[in-house]
Amino acid sequence: SSSITELLGALCDCSLSGVSWKRRALGGVSREGFRRALKKRAYGALLSKLFQDGTKGSASGPSATANTPPRNKVLMICFDLRVAGCREEAERLEEQLERLSEGASSGLKEVDAVLELLVQLAGSAPPPPTSF
C-alpha cells in the first residue's frame, strides 16, 4: 500500500545500512544529505531507463532475448550453470522455478516482473568472502 516514492526511499535506506554516520557527521556529510543525493541518483537512473525504453528499437534494434519470458531466461541461466560445471546450483534453480506458482495462486500480481528483475541482477553481487 506504500507509494512509489516511499518505496524508493526505503530502497535508498537499505543501501545505506552499514555506513557509520557518527564519524561522517564530523566530516560534514549528513545521513539526510546523502539520502537526498541517493534519491536523486535513483530517480535519475529510473527516468533515464524509462526514456531509453521509449526510443528503443530505432538504432540498434531489440536484443535477441528482449521478448524471451523471464522463466525461459532462468532456464537459460541453468543451462549456462551446467556448462560451467555447477550442476547442483542448476538443479536447485530449476527446482525453485518449478515451485514458483504462476498468476493469482502465487498471491502476487507481478511474479514474472520480479523474476525479470532477478535475471537483470544475476551475478551483480560481489562473491562472498572466502574463509580460511
Place this chain on the structure above:
Amino acid sequence: MASAANANLNAVRETMDVLLEISRLLNTGLDMESLSICVRLCEQGINPEALSAVIKELRKASESLKASENSTN
C-alpha cells in the same frame, strides 16, 4: 472471508521464500528486505529493467561512500 485472506497471505509468504532462494542462487545481492521492497515496486508497475538500473546505481553510490570511509581510517 478471513480464511481466503489467510490462504493468500500463505501463498505470498511461500512465493517470497522461493523468490529469495532464486535471488540467492542467481547472486543478485538482494536481502529479504530489499527484495520485498522490489516486489512491491514491481506490483506498482515499475519496469524491472529500470528497477535493476536503480539498484545498481544505489550500490555504486553506497560503495563509493564506504570506500571513502575506509580510506579515511
